[in-house]
Amino acid sequence: MRVLLVEDDEPIAQSPRRGLVRYGFEVERVTTGGAALAHEGASDVVLPDLGLPDADGLDVCKALRARGDVPIIVISARSDETDRVVGLELGADDYVSKPFGVREVIARTRPVMRRARRWPRRGKGRIPAIGRRRVRPLAAAAARLARTPALSGPACEGSR
Numbered sequence: 777m778r779v780l781l782v783e784d785d786e787p788i789a790q791s792p793r794r795g796l797v798r799y800g801f802e803v804e805r806v807t808t809g810g811a812a813l814a815h816e817g818a819s820d821v822v823l824p825d826l827g828l829p830d831a832d833g834l835d836v837c838k839a840l841r842a843r844g845d846v847p848i849i850v851i852s853a854r855s856d857e858t859d860r861v862v863g864l865e866l867g868a869d870d871y872v873s874k875p876f877g878v879r880e881v882i883a884r885t886r887p888v889m890r891r892a893r894r895w896p897r898r899g900k901g902r903i904p905a906i907g908r909r910r911v912r913p914l915a916a917a918a919a920r921l922a923r924t925p926a927l928s929g930p931a932c933e934g935s936r
């Protein structure tokens with residue numbers, strides 16, 4: 777499982793990165809919002825810090841969500857509840873507040889990823905680089921539906 781950590785602060789990034797790796801996650805880290813949005817590889821979950829040098833983390837969150845259905849867990853150092861609420865409204869799946877422990881991140885990541893696999897979001901426009909792999913299960917489900925006899929064209933028309 778691949779995690780994209782978006783955090784400019786090296787000491788803060790170190791601990792969750794080490795912990796996630798120890799728990800079997802592959803961790804890639806970028807330090808800016810621009811780099812997060814330019815990131816090419818598919819990620820299973822994105823952890824954007826809200827305080828980034830080049831962009832507001834909330835805008836990064838919004839842009840990621842507009843592009844696809846990758847699970848997002850916002851990292852918030854801000855004490856303001858409003859930021860966390862806005863993050864969730866912009867499409868984040870959950871948030872962790874700094875300082876946080878690795879086990880908390882993992883405890884929040886796993887259910888978010890499970891939900892994303894079970895209920896992929898639909899109709900989000902073009903296929904994004906991040907979260908590209910979610911498209912395949914959805915296409916497979918559509919193909920299965922199309923093969924269901926009750927839903928195929930001629931059978932439906934014939935039964936009227």
Ligand code: CA
Pocket residue numbers: 783784785825826827828
């Ligand atoms: Ca930061």
